[in-house]
Amino acid sequence: MDxxxxxxDRSQHPTADDAFLLSLVQSGDxxxxxxxxxxxxxxxxxxxxxxxxxxxxxxxILQEVFMQxxxxxxxxxxxxxxLGGWLAVLSRNRSIxxxxxxxxxxxxxxxxxxxxxxxxxxxxxxxxxxxxxxLLHQLPSEQRKALDMAFFDGLTHTEIAEITxxxxxxxxxxxxxxxxxxxxxxxx
Amino acid sequence: MSGERTLQLGIANTGGTPHANAxxxxxxxxxxxxxxxAADLADHVEHCDRCRNELALAQGDLAACAFTSNLQLPxxxxxxxxxxxxxxxxxxxxxxxxxxxxxxxxxxxxxxxxDALPKRNLALTLLGWLGxxxxxxxxxxxxxxxxxxxAQRARLSVQSNELTRLTADAAHATxxxxxxxxxxxxxxxxxxxxxxxxxxxxxxxxxxxxxxxxFLADDLxxxxxxxxxxxxxxxxxxxxxxxxxxxxxxxxxNASVILPALPTGVAAKGFAVSxxxxxxxxxxxxxFVLAGS
Numbered sequence: 001m002d003x004x005x006x007x008x009d010r011s012q013h014p015t016a017d018d019a020f021l022l023s024l025v026q027s028g029d030x031x032x033x034x035x036x037x038x039x040x041x042x043x044x045x046x047x048x049x050x051x052x053x054x055x056x057x058x059x060x061i062l063q064e065v066f067m068q069x070x071x072x073x074x075x076x077x078x079x080x081x082x083l084g085g086w087l088a089v090l091s092r093n094r095s096i097x098x099x100x101x102x103x104x105x106x107x108x109x110x111x112x113x114x115x116x117x118x119x120x121x122x123x124x125x126x127x128x129x130x131x132x133x134x135l136l137h138q139l140p141s142e143q144r145k146a147l148d149m150a151f152f153d154g155l156t157h158t159e160i161a162e163i164t165x166x167x168x169x170x171x172x173x174x175x176x177x178x179x180x181x182x183x184x185x186x187x188x
Numbered sequence: 189m190s191g192e193r194t195l196q197l198g199i200a201n202t203g204g205t206p207h208a209n210a211x212x213x214x215x216x217x218x219x220x221x222x223x224x225x226a227a228d229l230a231d232h233v234e235h236c237d238r239c240r241n242e243l244a245l246a247q248g249d250l251a252a253c254a255f256t257s258n259l260q261l262p263x264x265x266x267x268x269x270x271x272x273x274x275x276x277x278x279x280x281x282x283x284x285x286x287x288x289x290x291x292x293x294x295x296x297x298x299x300x301x302x303d304a305l306p307k308r309n310l311a312l313t314l315l316g317w318l319g320x321x322x323x324x325x326x327x328x329x330x331x332x333x334x335x336x337x338x339a340q341r342a343r344l345s346v347q348s349n350e351l352t353r354l355t356a357d358a359a360h361a362t363x364x365x366x367x368x369x370x371x372x373x374x375x376x377x378x379x380x381x382x383x384x385x386x387x388x389x390x391x392x393x394x395x396x397x398x399x400x401x402x403f404l405a406d407d408l409x410x411x412x413x414x415x416x417x418x419x420x421x422x423x424x425x426x427x428x429x430x431x432x433x434x435x436x437x438x439x440x441x442n443a444s445v446i447l448p449a450l451p452t453g454v455a456a457k458g459f460a461v462s463x464x465x466x467x468x469x470x471x472x473x474x475x476f477v478l479a480g481s
Contacts, residue, residue, distance in 0.1 A: 045262040085251025156220040179249035
């Protein structure tokens with residue numbers, strides 16, 4: 001079966017929405033996956049690079065994530081408007097697994113994402129990045145460090161507690177508070 | 189969901205309906221829970237709209253966190269690599285119903301696909317595995333070859349850039365050498381401008397009361413044969429110049445007149461030096477080569 005069928009002009013249009021592009025990917029449109037790559041490769045790569053600090057490994061993660069999208073696009077349809085967030089978090093999880101040398105199978109699935117931001121839109125993505133970074137700098141030091149260690153360094157709440165000397169429950173609460181603050185900051 | 193599992197999860201009891209602790213949902217989204225705890229939570233979330241929504245919010249928070257990364261573009265090669273791989277895997281698509289996803293371990297969600305695979309007989313299963321092993325081997329070999337090709341391209345690119353730079357340098361050097369070796373070219377040596385010739389300078393110390401005079405001169409021009417320098421006292425009362433002495437400079441242009449015979453009590457308005465015939469004269473011949481008052 002030729003997966004290049006169904007190559008509509010909109011697949012080459014940078015403003016085509018994710019759901020439409022995903023439907024084209026499902027029908028085997030190579031241009032559609034390329035358009036999604038152009039849209040989200042920067043965040044997928046940046047997250048992987050932040051976690052791994054290795055451009056070659058980060059590009060491997062980038063390749064894995066988009067090949068997963070190409071091979072099983074149906075699993076991503078539930079993400080729809082939040083495909084960018086899904087891919088970013090998937091990149092983080094894959095990178096953490098590499099960091100921890102985990103080799104367990106990563107079940108392919110569509111994690112529901114609730115975010116007020118339409119990540120299809122470049123301006124919205126930029127706004128999200130700007131607000132998130134701004135908020136991160138305003139967070140209390142212990143929240144910022146905990147979030148950084150948890151999300152980008154892949155340290156579990158238990159490991160963070162060992163490092164900081166805080167009780168595990170305190171670390172969990174700190175992470176939760178930091179994410180709630182982030183949620184409020186990115187509200188339109 | 190059993191009550192025992194509820195306790196293991198630390199699920200809060202709110203209004204009679206057990207719900208997952210919000211902090212546990214964050215840890216679940218971060219994939220920090222143990223497999224057992226994650227499985228328990230997944231079971232709960234699958235059947236609890238409220239917790240499923242809360243988990244979705246936590247996932248959205250993590251997406252926002254991801255966007256705090258410093259954004260950096262991957263190399264252009266990465267795009268080409270994806271397109272090449274996509275073109276290679278030109279196979280039929282598995283359509284997965286999106287709405288029937290189930291939560292799996294470590295915060296991921298399993299598609300029903302993975303739970304609904306048809307049972308096969310042993311021979312078919314073994315045959316299938318052999319096929320997968322062969323495919324995996326082939327994929328590994330392909331990956332190794334591909335990596336080699338990428339590395340080779342990178343080296344080629346570096347060498348190509350170096351060659352381009354050296355070629356440019358050589359192209360620039362050739363006309364320089366040609367210009368230096370051109371037999372028709374005019375050659376000359378340029379130096380700094382020579383310093384201006386020092387001007388003659390005379391210094392006089394004169395006391396009219398006793399007529400004592402000391403004259404020292406520098407940088408005087410050499411004289412023609414039969415010529416001398418003559419020093420004149422210019423009286424303040426308007427009389428004509430009084431010859432004070434004749435002298436010759438040395439080879440360095442230096443000269444001196446020490447205590448010549450002069451009348452006493454003659455006030456001077458100035459002094460002057462002229463060039464005269466050998467032996468001197470009683471009336472100066474203009475122009476004065478030195479004069480001062």
